[in-house]
Amino acid sequence: MSVHLLQTATSVLLKDPTASLGDVAKAAGVGRTTLHKRFPTRTDLVRAVANDALDLIDSVACEVDFDSDDALEDLMTRLVALGPRVEFLLRFPGLERDAELRARIEAMDQPVLDLITRLQGTRLRRDLPAWWILHTLYAGLFNAWEAISYGRLAPLDAPRFVLTTVFEGVASAGATDRT
Amino acid sequence: MSVHLLQTATSVLLKDPTASLGDVAKAAGVGRTTLHKRFPTRTDLVRAVANDALDLIDSVACEVDFDSDDALEDLMTRLVALGPRVEFLLRFPGLERDAELRARIEAMDQPVLDLITRLQGTRLRRDLPAWWILHTLYAGLFNAWEAISYGRLAPLDAPRFVLTTVFEGVASAGATDRT
DNA sequence: ACCGTTGTGAACATGAGTGTTCACCTGCTG
DNA sequence: CAGCAGGTGAACACTCATGTTCACAACGGT
Known part of the structure; x- marks a missing residue:
């Protein structure tokens, strides 16, 4: 209950x-x-909600094989499925001011950052810092969740949208614009 | 004053x-x-701030030649430079509940949506809806502004980061993952 | 049947944000 | 100099979220 x-x-x-x-x-x-x-107190409630979201992320993160080459895709797909429970973490204002939460979020980001850095040796571009790539991933998730909640995006379409957009960009395959 | x-x-x-x-x-x-x-009233202040941001966008949007092929890059570059004044529009909670503001934002999105739809004939991928591409652009701007305000990103690097990420994605050039 | 737990509604005190009014000061113009 | 416009601080009343307390009801275990 x-x-x-x-x-x-x-x-x-x-x-x-x-x-x-x-x-x-x-x-x-x-x-x-x-x-x-x-x-x-209200703060306690907000923290509990945030920690619940973090627990949820933990529970899917530990199912991902971070050594795999598809780890990022796997992780993203699982995160998309979590939806609003986790969206809270990215949307709720003032959440970053809670030192305890911030620490937990950073601790959770670290393995993903390491993964990104490792993949920058092979599948990810090297001319962007890892943190920027991480935030781009988050932005993709955010967009998907928002679109789903507004009913514009079918939940089953979400993983494909996020992965193709974030990894390949919105430009059509042939068009290489400014280097 | x-x-x-x-x-x-x-x-x-x-x-x-x-x-x-x-x-x-x-x-x-x-x-x-x-x-x-x-x-x-407080609402009046918030609306004034939002309208100020919208005025700012208007002032740069009217300098962009929407018929050009580089219109999107041009627009994005100019928007990145605006920074916090416009970031307010994307971040402030509950802003979308003001009908008047929502209408103005939608009216402002429309030409960009049209531009995107037009460019989907040439430079933009056709397997993503225009609104998704628009939101991806916004997400890129959002990331840049946030990174700048945290001191992680140099303002002069921002346009390049946003444009390459959004258009080409974070995957390295050779790596084509899942279709 | 007794008792501890748990949830519930009502009531209260408190504090903060808000909107309003008023008297006062400043600087400028006629 | 008189008058006026604009800004200022103080004070006030009002609303609302919040936190707390209390008495009561439901339920389960002993």
Whole structure:
């Protein structure tokens, strides 16, 4: 039941970051008092939601073989499927000001950065820094999630959209513009 | 002086979307009363900031020759240079709930969408919808602005980063992965 | 049947942001 | 000099989210 509460909080806070605790409680079908008992302060709730998202990422990240050459594609495909629960991490304002969360996010980024750096020896371009590539991946995920939530993009199309766009770009195959 | 006020408000609200009007006034070096006199309500201020950003976009968009083949590159390069003033439009939460602003943004997107659709006949891939390409462009801008504000990216590098990433992708030239 | 746990609603106090009014000061113009 | 426009700070009332407390109901285990 606590799980459902967190998920509800995620979607409510994602739709309106300024939603009151009363709104969250009502949406979850519980009393505001109950919410306060489980998460004494608003910050606690936000942190719990964020950590829930991070747990979710952890759970898929540990299924990915980071030594594989397809590790990035694999990871991205799995992340796309997670949807709103993780979108929260990229969208919620002021989340980066929580030192504890920031540390966990950075710790989670590190293996991906290492993977990118390694792949820059073979499949990824070397004229862009690894962090830029990482953020480009995130931006692709973000776009997909947003498009899905607006109903513009079919969830099953999302992985293909993200992977082709991020890896190959939006220019048609033959067109090489400015070097 | 009113111009400086809007710019200050932009940066303050961008750094912390929940900043109080008192914070904005203090940052701008004016009294809160003065702020209220110019923008009677908080909504008015936010709308003014957003419209200022839209004016800024208008001013560069009208310098771009949308019939040129390089129109997209030209537009993107100019947009990158605008920085935080426009970043506000993409970052500020709840902005899309203002019908008037949403209409103006859509009206502004339309010619770019048309341009993209036209270029899909030549330089842009046809297997992605125009709106997806548009959002990919925006995501590139967003990444650049964020990286610049964090000091990770030199402003002069930004246009190249955005254009190569968005158009050619992050995969190295030779590597063609999954179709 | 008793009791601890858990959830619930009601009520309250508090603090912050907001919008408004008013008296005062400054600088400029006629 | 008089008057006016624009800016300023102080004070006020109002709203709302928040955090806290309390008494009560439901439920399960002993």
